[in-house]
Amino acid sequence: MLAAVVDAPGPLADVLTVREVPPPPAPGAGEVVVRMLASTVNPSDAVTVSGAYRTRTSFPMVPGFEGVGVIDAVGPGVPAAVLGRRVLPLGSAGAWQQYKRLAHSWCVPVPDDIPDDVACFAYVNPLTAVTMVERFCRPGVRHVVVTAATSAIGRHLAELLSERGVAPIGVVRGTPGRTVADPARWRAVIRTDEPGWRERLRAVTGPHGIEVAFDCVGGAVGGDVCALTAHGGVFVHYGLLSGRPLPAESRTGHGGARVELFRLRDTVHQDAGRHLPELFAPVFEHLRRGRLHTAVAARVGLGGLVGHLRNPAAGRPGKILIEPQR
Secondary structure (H helix, E strand, O other): OEEEEEOOOOOHHHHEEEEEOOOOOOOOOOEEEEEEEEEEOOHHHHHHHOOOOHHHOOOOEOOOOOEEEEEEEEOOOOOHHHOOOEEEEOOOOOOOEOEEEEEHHHEEEOOOOOOHHHHOOOHHHHHHHHHHHHHHOOOOOOOEEEEOOOOHHHHHHHHHHHHOOOOOEEEEOOOOOOOOOOHHHOOEEEEOOOOOHHHHHHHHHHHHOEEEEEEOOOHHHHHHHHHOEEEEEEEEEOOOOOOOOOOHHHHOOOOOOEEEEOOHHHHHHOOOOOOHHHHHHHHHHHHHOOOOOOOEEEEEEHHHHHHHHHOOOOOOOOEEEEEOOO
16 A cells, blocks of 8 residues: 655655555454545654653654544454444544555544535644643633734634624734734734834733634743733643743743643544544534634645645645545
8 A cells, every 4th residue: 555654753845755665464352443535644643753751652753643534444342233334533643555454443423414525624624623722711801812814723713702792812923924814803913023013912802811812833032921910810721833842931831720631632532542532523523513624725735745844835824635546
């Protein structure tokens, strides 16, 4: 079968190769083989390939944490009735290949009314956004800040908050050509490349300060937003797009705000996958109502993935959708 393989850690576009590899062996007890229909490329894939998580990553590896496929073979103890069922095969990397072998307990059934090119994006950003909003935005919260507001998950958070009657404040870098989706959902959008942005953020949030901050940037910007989070508020740190950690005083909650380090992996792996259908139920409901959708910048087969990563389509918003069988 065809697979995208990384033999040693490094920059994703430099170390990824696509080649023929042996197909997975017959599934063992409690296992299935999933024929992948669509998978995606996320920043978390590049971080893993870089070697950042050396204690839980071994090489060579097939990247890809997110995708959708069809159960193609079942092992002893798995009902034959699940053959042909569309699922999200979670719990490990390996979505960038034509077939993935895994425990059946890690397969989340996909509702029939959700298309492949929507379902394949259901995991990383939508599940993160839904879980964080439900966990940290208690009733009555009004002053919410979202960093990296032009990102896909920034748009998801704005959609979910809007459903609660909350117009968040977006913080962006001011990258040319990048704007927030649905500007009407945002109370204000503040650019960190403009002088006085911290003062403007403080003025917009008013005397109450920031009640909830969702930060996936880290570094100095994340630290500044944390410092402006109100005493008794919560600063939720869930990513590191800047490549730089939060300042030490931010990580310890200096200033009275509660600092929460949210990792989707912790939520997903807490029960060996048995709670996943319940966890995904609200995500699927949002998707079928037209919310939390992800724009597709390009569709590529596995054979074209490396070339696309090295020469992405300039200026096209959205994510790469990989079609492994093409």
